[in-house]
Structures are given as C-alpha cells and as structure tokens.
Amino acid sequence: MQRLNFINAAPRPYEHLGTLSHYFHDCGLPDGLVELVWLRASQLNxxxxxxDMHVADALNIGIDPRRLHLLVAWRETELYSPAERAALAWTEAVTNVQDGHVPDDVFDELRAHYDNKQIADLTFAVATINAWNRLAISFRSALPKTPQGVR
Structure with a gap:
C-alpha cells in the first residue's frame, strides 16, 4: 500500500529530478546504456x-528482451560489450557504497571506454536512479496494474 504520493507532496523537487532524468537520454552516452544502467541499479535496490518502468522503456527503444532478462547475470554472458560491462560494474559499485568506496580497478576499466564527460554523466545517471529508487521504495509507489508504456 502506497504510503504517500511524494509527487503531490513535493512537486518542485519532483520536477527538477525529472528534468535531470530527461537530460541523460541525449547527453552523449551510447544508445540504450542509460536504460541498462537504470534497470541494473533498480534491480540492486x-x-x-x-x-517495471525501465524494462518498458528499454523495450520501447529496441533493446533485445534477452539482454533485459539476463541483465541480473551480466557477468555470466557475452551479451554485453566491454564498454557496457564497465558501465554495469561502475553502476554496481556506485550503487553499493556500503563499503565506503568505489574500487580503483572498476574506475580504471570505465576510463578505458569513456571520456571524462561520459563518466561524469554516467555517475550522475546512477545517482539519479538511486534517488528515484529510494523515493519509490520509501513511499511504496504502487506498481501499475498493467505494464508501464510497452508499445
């Protein structure tokens, strides 16, 4: 049961977080990467x-359903490029910061595939989905009765 509607309770921060989220769809990161990262962080959280939302969004932009089904086990498949693997490892490290740091080797691998702007954008994208996850989990956002937006 939903605890409260945080969108109605605090519309201005919701709008600003939404604006930030929209930025990542055309910031220069490779097509589909943001959805994979957002889905993986949401799985971790x-x-x-x-x-539900990011599976639908990923399908809508043409990501192969098999890559979505196997995202939880991305290390065990060859379905993800080396650059995607580096971004997924970074996503996991940034999301799971209970150890107090993000390992240097994970950053070094990311740097081998992305420039400074892309790394910063990717990290902001991970931070943004973590904020959304925490809002939805904290307030028990109700899952829609039907899948979100699949065309």
Missing part, C-alpha cells in the same frame, strides 16, 4: 516500480 529492489525497486519493483522502477524495474
């Missing part, structure tokens, strides 16, 4: 609402 256990956010059903966001997982």
């Amino acid at each position: 256990g956010c059903a609402f966001c997982i």
Whole structure:
C-alpha cells in the first residue's frame, strides 16, 4: 500500500529530478546504456516500480528482451560489450557504497571506454536512479496494474 504520493507532496523537487532524468537520454552516452544502467541499479535496490518502468522503456527503444532478462547475470554472458560491462560494474559499485568506496580497478576499466564527460554523466545517471529508487521504495509507489508504456 502506497504510503504517500511524494509527487503531490513535493512537486518542485519532483520536477527538477525529472528534468535531470530527461537530460541523460541525449547527453552523449551510447544508445540504450542509460536504460541498462537504470534497470541494473533498480534491480540492486529492489525497486519493483522502477524495474517495471525501465524494462518498458528499454523495450520501447529496441533493446533485445534477452539482454533485459539476463541483465541480473551480466557477468555470466557475452551479451554485453566491454564498454557496457564497465558501465554495469561502475553502476554496481556506485550503487553499493556500503563499503565506503568505489574500487580503483572498476574506475580504471570505465576510463578505458569513456571520456571524462561520459563518466561524469554516467555517475550522475546512477545517482539519479538511486534517488528515484529510494523515493519509490520509501513511499511504496504502487506498481501499475498493467505494464508501464510497452508499445
């Protein structure tokens, strides 16, 4: 049961977070990468609402369903490019900061595939989805009765 509607309770921060989220769709990161990263972070955080949304968004932009099904086990498949693998490892490290740091080797691998702007954008994207996940989880955002936006 939803605890409260945070969008109605605080519309200005919601709008600003939404504006930030829209930025990542044309910031220069490779096509589809943001959806993979957002879906993986949402899986790690256990956010059903966001997982549902980002699966639908990924399907809508043409990401192969098999890559979505196997994202939880991305290390075990060859379905992801070396650059995507570096971004997924970075996503996991930035999302799971309970150890107090992001390992140097994960950053070094990311740097081998992305420039400074892309690394900063990717990190802001991970921070943004983590904010969305925490909002949806904290307030128990209701999962829609039907899948979100799949065309």
